[in-house]
Amino acid sequence: MTPEILALQAIGWPVAAGETLPAEPAWRELLAAHPQARPVRVVEQHRSGYVVADGPDSGFPVESLPQWQRPPGYRKGTVTIDQRPGVGDWLLIEGRKAVALLPRRSAIKRGAAGEHYQQQLIAANVDTVFIVCGLDADFNPRRIERYLLLVRGGAEPVVVLTKADQAVGSNDHAVSVALAALVELAAQDIAVRAVNAKDADSVAALSAWLRPGRTAVLVGSSGAGKSTLTNTLLGVDKMKTAAVREHDARGRHTTTHRALIPLPSGACLIDTPGMRELKPTGEEDVAENFSDIEALTEQCKFRDCAHAREPGCAVRAAIEAGKLDPQRFANYLKLRDEVAGAANKLANRRAESAAAKVQGKAPNKRPDEKYGRH
Template identity: 50%
Template sequence: MARVDRGLLTLLTATGEQRVRVGGGLHDAAAPAVGDWVAVRGELAVRVLPRRTAFVRTAAGRGSAPQVVAANVDLVLVVDSLVGEARLRRVERYLAVAWASGATPVVVLTKADVCPDVPAAVAQVAEDAVGVDVLAVSAVTGAGLDRLRALLTPGCTAAMVGPSGVGKSSLANALAGRPVAATAGIREDGRGRHTTTARELHLLPGGALLIDTPGMRELALPGGDGLDSTYADVTELAADCRFRDCAHRTEPGCAVAAAIDRGRLDPARFTAWRKLQAEAAWQERRADARARASEQARVKALTRELRARPGRPRR
């Protein structure tokens, strides 16, 4: 599925694009997302096939529910810009959600043409992006695009995620070799403007598929999955602590505290890990509460339906 527009789906089929309506049963948790495979009956989408992977976001609002941003992706391209200081904490947050999706994350740093020291900037991000390829690219000069294209093999589906203004649309156009996404001018501070308004899947010349997504103002973790991979260095240190329930504060034999004292671990990275751990635990508790409320509502509705049936024996 290439796009969702208010109950209308744009599908890529063997015969070209097809527009269908969303069937009555495909709402809420079963709602189709860009990248989904769907079964169609006539002009109606009737079923979403099981997903291999899913990049799921949870907005930070009190009543927000998880939302599938892109489904069945092989690569999650975490896109950020080389304009200004490196935003390591933001990259870490996106990587945590990307690892949890089941896909392979790759960090793509855009606007390499305006960065005075690209190797140093890449090295700074790579030090935090443990186990993840970090690529610097320029949609203007084409620098680094060949390395990225080499990852986008035929049949591969990649989703670009990141905040507004980091150059996702320009990157999509450069990879496609034609205008597939609207772009806007550069602001006075060198950063881009928000242009993408809907998630959309594009077919690339080499046979790969690319999902462009709007910038996300908020990206809360749907749970703790992905944190161990994102902070593999911290979790490895924590496993060496003397006490299994070490809080990594003043306990004797704390390997994490020792690494910070020796300069092996950035205290800001450790603080970010603790913060995201707490956030993930809260999101999981909220999801459990939502699931319990949903089940209670289902049982009550079923009870009302049974009581209202004609011919029901009365006591």
């Protein structure tokens, strides 16, 4: 195997031992279509462009394709926000110019802020999503459920509860809530690890998901300990950190942009700024994330049960028996409605896009085809 391929493997290039090309047919086709191009990975994304790497110790800017820089809807050929490269993506470049974006193996996205429907890419081509939440006033089971809803497409979610050192011996209500959440998430086969983000021995609990060639992304609110966790995994204080506010444990934005960082373990880690707004895209599967509630709805006496005052409601019975957290059920209803609303906006956007394409092709037709015969 060439030194170039070994360097790419160190930042996640998905090739099997002894191979030089990825197994994905679409990737091979693009590589064959651009024989003079070479693959690189996006390690930083800024408003002015992208920084890419072809190995763990490299990083240089590239010239973007024009459609990646234009505002959405600017003119024909412009792509949407989620169709543009993001941290974790693989590009083909010739010299210092990008020529193609390789198809994503996985993507973590959210609905972008604003009235108009858009999707925002958080990270691409990741194997694991570490959902980071502090065992202090930052702890919020409902927020964790919202993050879990966004994880799909081949990536494995792992809930990382930081600040375990602060929780030991504490009678704080957040600790008891966290322990209850541990049982709930474990029942869904979602791994949960409580760590002291400042202690390398404690953070070693995450090593199973940070093997060579793997890529993980850290998501969570500001002050949850993502940058501290990154520094401990690196073994050096590379990422800026700051103390949370004492009265509410809210953090400050110390990470200002997404960045992919090679780890000593051979894995890659994507650190992200704290996110306080997590809007669904409309492509999420609520039933998959709330399988326990969905199973209960199948036991209701009436198929159209609204789970309010109907007789024979299995959901209400589970809540009254203490087997289902009423706040979890309320969050299920809330997220179900949000996803349905986003899905409707997504369908409308796709319909408008299809209509625009048809209209754009109309001038190429003969006048009698375009306007009809008279």
